[in-house]
Amino acid sequence: MSGNAPGPAHAETAGAGRRLTEIVRTDSLGAWTDAIRDTFVALDIRPDASGRFTGTVRTRRLAHLMAADVLATSQTFDRTGRLTSRQPLDLMQIGMVVAGEGELIQDGRTCALRPGDFALYESARPFTWHLRPDWHLRVFTWPRESIPLSDTRSQQLTARTVRADTAVGQLLSPLLSGLLLHDRDVSSGGAIRLADEIAELAITAALEESDPGDQDSRALEFRENILRYIDAHIDDAGLTPQRIAEAFFVSPRTLHRLFARSGETVAATIRLRRLKACREAMLSPRHTHRPLTEIASRFGFTDLAVFSRAFKALYGVSPSRYRELNR
Numbered sequence: 001m002s003g004n005a006p007g008p009a010h011a012e013t014a015g016a017g018r019r020l021t022e023i024v025r026t027d028s029l030g031a032w033t034d035a036i037r038d039t040f041v042a043l044d045i046r047p048d049a050s051g052r053f054t055g056t057v058r059t060r061r062l063a064h065l066m067a068a069d070v071l072a073t074s075q076t077f078d079r080t081g082r083l084t085s086r087q088p089l090d091l092m093q094i095g096m097v098v099a100g101e102g103e104l105i106q107d108g109r110t111c112a113l114r115p116g117d118f119a120l121y122e123s124a125r126p127f128t129w130h131l132r133p134d135w136h137l138r139v140f141t142w143p144r145e146s147i148p149l150s151d152t153r154s155q156q157l158t159a160r161t162v163r164a165d166t167a168v169g170q171l172l173s174p175l176l177s178g179l180l181l182h183d184r185d186v187s188s189g190g191a192i193r194l195a196d197e198i199a200e201l202a203i204t205a206a207l208e209e210s211d212p213g214d215q216d217s218r219a220l221e222f223r224e225n226i227l228r229y230i231d232a233h234i235d236d237a238g239l240t241p242q243r244i245a246e247a248f249f250v251s252p253r254t255l256h257r258l259f260a261r262s263g264e265t266v267a268a269t270i271r272l273r274r275l276k277a278c279r280e281a282m283l284s285p286r287h288t289h290r291p292l293t294e295i296a297s298r299f300g301f302t303d304l305a306v307f308s309r310a311f312k313a314l315y316g317v318s319p320s321r322y323r324e325l326n327r
Contacts, residue, residue, distance in 0.1 A: 023057070023058045024056065024058075025056045026056075027053060027055075029045065029053055032045065032053070032055040032072070033045050039057055039059060039068060040091075040123070040139065041079060041087070041089045041091065042079075042087040042089075044077070044083070045077055045078075046076045047073065047074065048074040048075060048132075050073075053072075053075075054072060054073055055070075055073070056071045057071075058180075060179065060180060063191035063192040063195040064143055064146055065140060065141070065142055065179075065194075065195035066140070067138065067140050067176075067179040067180050068140075068141070068180075069098075069180050070139055071099075071134075071135070071137075072134075073135075074131065074132045074133050074135070076129065076130050076131070077131070078126075078128050079125075079127045079128070081126050083126075084125060088124065089124070090124045090143070090144040091123040091141050092141070092142045092149075092154070092199070093120070093123065093140065093142075094120055094121075094202050095119055095129065095137055095138075095139055096113075096116070096117070096173065096177075097113040097116070097117055097118070098115055098136035098138055099115055099136035100135025100136060100137075101113070101131070101132050101133075101135070102117075102131050102137065103128075104119050104121060104159050105159060106122070106126070106127035106128075106158045106159040107125065107156075107159060109159040109160065112161060113161055115164070116163075116165075116169065116173050117164050117169070118169075118172075118173065118176065118205075119158070119161055119162060119206075120154075120159075120206045121158050123144075138180060140198070142199050146195075146196070146199070147199055148200075149203055152220045152224055153220075153224070157209075160209040162208070162209055167208075168201075168204065168208050169205065171201075172198075172202065179198075219261065222248075226244060226248065226255075226258075227273075229247060229248070230244070230270055230273055231273060234273055234277045234300075235299055235300075236300075237302075239270060240267075240270075241255055241266040241267060271310065274300050275299075275311055277299045278296060278299050278301070278319070279311075279315065279322070281298070281299075282319065282322065283326055292304065292320060307319065308320075
């Protein structure tokens, strides 16, 4: 199909539960804008100047993964900063061109896609799709919270073309297409596992296209791993730069140099995250009646006066006053 089915917008549903399929066809730009917003996210849509417009979208769900066939005439989709702030929705998506040509822009990169090629993008940040002429795009969408990928790493992987003729592309492109070409039952547990594993494969494909020699990217990823380690051990009084360096098999000097690149020290980072953990505990209903001394001590502040001064320097009020204001 090439997106040339005229007629008013309408919806058809077939099957039930995980096999639900919805179809919308329209030659009305207003109805098309509504259909795209309801299916994916709010976008500004600009058709080409010819005045001819048609569009079709068909969707199928597999647990938390939604697969969609989108066919239409030439147009541009913009997810602007205004839309991300006014109508936020945090999704990870794959766009795979089936017919026509696509250009995806996000996170300072532009990638061109031809039939069989695909790329990752995210709805929480601005992006643009240029699609020409009559085109067919397959879009695969996951809730961002279901994707085991840090925000920093994600921004390194978006808008990178995975070619259909690469080793990973030859494996994944047919698999993605199969989600829409076949309509067989999958058990609930199988659907969940399949949705997760396809996301992992897509991330692997994007990683293959990223620059393996990008030292800044590797440093950022290493730092994020360290921050996760700090958060996981934030209530350990023995958490020190030395302990962290040992856990990651690096020298303390290497660890300190990594944090110095962003103008921080390891000790100050641990202290800041401990203060934030104290604040979250103070606001938790589970700790309403727990003394401040106990909360502070749990996160490594054995001296209440030192804790109070550090807390006030960060949040502008003493811990006791902060708790009183947020009861």
